[in-house]
Amino acid sequence: MKKLLSILVLTALTSCQQKIKVDSVVINANVYTVNSSFDKAEAFAIKDGKFIEVGNSKDIQEKYTSDSLIDAKGQTIVPGFIDAHCHFLGLGFNSKQVDLVGTTSFDEVVSKIIEFSNKHDLKHIWGRGWDQNDWDKKEFPDNRLLNKLYPDTPIVLTRIDGHASLVNQAALDLGNVTIDSKVDGGELVIKDGELTGVLIDRAQELVKNYMPKASRKDIVDALLEAQNICFENGLTTVDDAGLDREYIEIIDSLQQMGDLKIRMYAMVSGTPKNVDYYLNKGIVKTDKLDVRSFKFYADGALGSRGALLRKPYSDKPNHFGLQLTDLKTFDTYAKRIANSEYQMNTHAIGDSANHTVLNIYKNVLEGKKDRRWKIEHAQVISPEDFKLFDDIIPSVQPTHATSDMYWAEDRLGHERIKGAYAYKELLNHYGKVALGTDFPVEQVSPFLTFYAAVARQDVKGYPEDGFQMENSLSREETLKGMTIWAAYSNFEEGEKGSIEAGKFADFIILDKNIMEVPVKEIPEMKTLQTFVGGESVFN
Numbered sequence: 001m002k003k004l005l006s007i008l009v010l011t012a013l014t015s016c017q018q019k020i021k022v023d024s025v026v027i028n029a030n031v032y033t034v035n036s037s038f039d040k041a042e043a044f045a046i047k048d049g050k051f052i053e054v055g056n057s058k059d060i061q062e063k064y065t066s067d068s069l070i071d072a073k074g075q076t077i078v079p080g081f082i083d084a085h086c087h088f089l090g091l092g093f094n095s096k097q098v099d100l101v102g103t104t105s106f107d108e109v110v111s112k113i114i115e116f117s118n119k120h121d122l123k124h125i126w127g128r129g130w131d132q133n134d135w136d137k138k139e140f141p142d143n144r145l146l147n148k149l150y151p152d153t154p155i156v157l158t159r160i161d162g163h164a165s166l167v168n169q170a171a172l173d174l175g176n177v178t179i180d181s182k183v184d185g186g187e188l189v190i191k192d193g194e195l196t197g198v199l200i201d202r203a204q205e206l207v208k209n210y211m212p213k214a215s216r217k218d219i220v221d222a223l224l225e226a227q228n229i230c231f232e233n234g235l236t237t238v239d240d241a242g243l244d245r246e247y248i249e250i251i252d253s254l255q256q257m258g259d260l261k262i263r264m265y266a267m268v269s270g271t272p273k274n275v276d277y278y279l280n281k282g283i284v285k286t287d288k289l290d291v292r293s294f295k296f297y298a299d300g301a302l303g304s305r306g307a308l309l310r311k312p313y314s315d316k317p318n319h320f321g322l323q324l325t326d327l328k329t330f331d332t333y334a335k336r337i338a339n340s341e342y343q344m345n346t347h348a349i350g351d352s353a354n355h356t357v358l359n360i361y362k363n364v365l366e367g368k369k370d371r372r373w374k375i376e377h378a379q380v381i382s383p384e385d386f387k388l389f390d391d392i393i394p395s396v397q398p399t400h401a402t403s404d405m406y407w408a409e410d411r412l413g414h415e416r417i418k419g420a421y422a423y424k425e426l427l428n429h430y431g432k433v434a435l436g437t438d439f440p441v442e443q444v445s446p447f448l449t450f451y452a453a454v455a456r457q458d459v460k461g462y463p464e465d466g467f468q469m470e471n472s473l474s475r476e477e478t479l480k481g482m483t484i485w486a487a488y489s490n491f492e493e494g495e496k497g498s499i500e501a502g503k504f505a506d507f508i509i510l511d512k513n514i515m516e517v518p519v520k521e522i523p524e525m526k527t528l529q530t531f532v533g534g535e536s537v538f539n
Contacts, residue, residue: 019065022047023534027057029072030513034079034483034498038476046505049287049533053501075528076513078479079498080236080506081446082486084395085376085436087162088240088264089247091229092222093214094440098127101160101440104134106141109157114149124211125150127157128440130166133303133407140189143168143197156207161441163301164200167207172197174210181206185324187306201300201322219250227262231538233444234527236506237263237496239436239486241345241376242295244269245277248284255288261532263288263506265490267295267345270325270333279340287504287533290490293343295376296333297324299353302379302404302411307350310382314413321350331360338364338371343491345374345395351382351419358388365391374434374489380412380420386429393489394426395434398452398473399442405458405467417468423453424471433473434489435481446482450514451522453478459523475515505534 022045031041033054043060045053053060098116103109109130117125132138146155146168154171158164172178172195179195181188186203189196199207214222230238243251243266254260268274268291275294278284284291300306300322305313308321337344344361348354354375361373371391378394401421409417419425427433437449448459453473456466466472473481487497496504509529514522530538 020045020063022052022064022066023049024068024070025060025064025066026070026072026077027061028074029509030074030076031499032076032078032479032515033500034480035500038480041499044499044505046534049505049535051499051501051503051505054499072509076510076515077499077507078510078514079483079496080508080530080532081234081482082237082239082490082497083230083235083436083439083446084239084434084481084486084489085241085397086238086439086444087242087441088226088230088238088262089219089222089243090162091440091444092224092226093126093218094128095222095225096126096218098125098157099129100127100157101129102134103130105136106130106145109141110145110149113146113155113157117150117153122153124154124171125156126211127155128162129160130157131160131303138407140164140196140198141166142191143195146197154207154211156204156211158204159304161301161303163306164198164304165204165207167197167199169197171207171211175206177206184326185322187322200304201306201324216250219247220254223251223254223260227260229444230262231530231532232527233446234508234510234530235262235444235446236508236530236532237265237487237490237492239265239267239490241267241347241438242269243267244271245274248289248291252284252286252289255286260288261535261537263290263496263504263532265290265293265492267293270294270296275333275336279336279342283341290492292341292491293345293374294333294337296330296344296346298330298346298348298357299324299350302349302408305411307380307411308353309350309380309412309416310352310355311416313411314416315410320352323353327356327360330357331364334360334364338368343371343373345376347376349377349379351380351385351416354378354381355385358385358392361392362388372489372491377438378426380416381422381426383419386419386422386425389426389429392430393432393434394423394430395436395489396421396423396426397436397438397442398423398449398478399437401456401467402452402458403442405463421468422471423473427473427477432485432488433477433481434486435478436486445523447514447522447525449482450475450478451519453481454522455519461520479515505531507531 045064187200189198299308484497
C-alpha cells in the first residue's frame with residue numbers, strides 16, 4: 001500500500017511538473033473565437049499578454065497551470081470590442097461640458113446651462129449634444145436669450161453631430177465675427193438680417209479657434225476619463241477619428257507609462273502641418289498605438305443639412321449642403337497619401353460627397369493593392385455607386401440609422417432614402433463592414449451598436465418591423481464588424497479581433513449570450529469584465 005501511494009504521489013508531482021506555467025487560464029466559458037471558421041471554445045491559456053492556446057477546458061487544464069484560474073461558469077466571452085469610428089478624446093472632454101443630449105426644447109438647454117454655470121465658476125462655457133430634430137419646434141435656435149443671460153461669458157454649444165454650434169455674442173466677439181464674415185465650407189445662419197449665433201461646419205472655427213485651449217492636465221484627465229467609460233463598455237481598441245500631433249504624442253506617453261492601457265488606432269487630422277509631419281515620419285506602431293491613417297472631411301452632416309447631396313434637400317429646395325474640402329486640395333492630398341504607406345479615411349455623408357470621394361480614391365489607387373482606404377459613414381449612396389466599394393472599406397455606425405430614421409426621409413425624399421444606411425448592401429460589395437459608434441455623437445455602448453445593426457429599431461422597439469430591414473446585419477456579421485473586421489480595417493487582424501493563439505489577450509466576459517439572447521434584451525446587456533493583454537482593466 002505504501003509503495004502504491006508513493007507511486008501515485010510521484011505520478012501526480014511529475015504531471016504537475018510537466019504542465020506549462022502561464023499567467024492565467026480561463027475555463028468553463030462559452031467562447032466565440034471569431035476566427036475564420038467562427039468556432040466556439042471553452043477555455044484558453046494566456047502568457048505574456050497573448051493567447052497561447054484555445055480549446056476545451058479539460059485539455060487546457062491538463063496542459064497548463066497558473067496562479068490565476070478564471071472559472072467563467074458558462075458565461076459568454078467574445079473578443080474585446082473595437083470601435084472603428086469614435087472620438088475618444090472628445091468623449092473625455094464632454095465630462096467638463098454641459099451635457100445637452102436628450103434635451104427636448106431650447107428652454108431645457110438654457111436650464112441646463114444655468115444649472116451648470118451655478119455649480120462652476122467659469123470664464124467660458126462649453127456644451128454639447130442638442131439636436132433640434134428632437135424638439136417640438138424643429139428649427140435652429142438663436143442666441144438672443146443667451147446674450148441676455150450671459151453678456152460677458154463666451155458660450156459655445158455644439159450640436160450632437162459636431163457639425164454645428166450655437167454661440168452667444170460674447171463668443172462671436174472673440175473672433176470678431178460679423179454678418180459679413182465668410183468661410184469656405186461653412187455657413188453663418190442669418191435671420192431677419194442678423195446673425196442667429198448658429199455656425200455650421202467650418203464656420204465654427206471662427207469662434208472655436210479663439211476659445212481658451214485645454215491644458216495638458218485637461219487633456220490627460222479627459223483621456224483617462226474616456227478610458228474608464230470605454231472599459232466599462234467592453235471596448236479594448238478605439239479608432240479616434242481625427243487627432244492632432246499634440247494629442248497623439250500625449251496618448252503615446254501615457255501608454256508608455258502604463259496609465260493609458262486602451263489600444264488606439266489614431267486617425268491623424270488632415271491638416272497641412274499634420275500631413276507633412278507624419279508622411280515624413282512614417283508609420284508609428286507600438287502594441288498600444290497605431291498611427292498610419294489620415295482623416296479628412298468631404299462634407300457636413302445630414303441633421304444640420306451640411307451633407308453634400310447631388311440634388312437639393314427635399315425639405316429645403318435649392319440647398320445642396322456643404323463641401324468641406326475643395327476638390328483640388330482633396331485630390332492633391334489623396335495622391336500624396338497614395339504614394340505613402342498611409343491610409344486615407346474620409347468623412348462622407350451625402351451621395352454627392354460619397355460619389356466624389358469614391359471616384360478620387362479609385363483614380364489615385366489604380367494599380368495599388370490592399371490599401372484599405374475607408375469611407376467613414378458612407379451614409380447616403382447613389383444606386384450606381386455601391387459597386388465602387390469593391391475595394392474601399394465602408395466604416396459605418398449602425399446607431400446613426402436608428403437615430404436619424406425619424407427625419408432622414410424628410411431630408412432625402414422617398415427614393416433617395418433607399419440608398420441610405422444601407423449596411424447590408426455595402427457588406428455585399430466589399431465583403432466586410434467596420435462598425436463603430438461615432439461617440440459622443442451617439443452613446444458609447446457597443447450593445448446599442450449591435451442592437452441597431454440587427455434589429456434596426458430604437459430602444460423602444462420602433463418601428464415595429466424595423467427600419468429598412470433589407471439592410472440589417474446578422475448577429476455573426478455584426479460581431480465580426482465589431483471585432484475582426486474592424487481590426488482588418490486597421491491592418492491589425494494579425495494581432496487582435498479574435499481569440500486565437502498568438503494574438504493579444506483582449507477579451508470581455510458578458511452577462512448574457514449576445515448571439516442567442518432575445519434581441520430586445522441586447523440594449524440592456526452589460527460587460528462583466530474587460531481584459532487587455534490578459535490584464536483585468538474593468539470588473
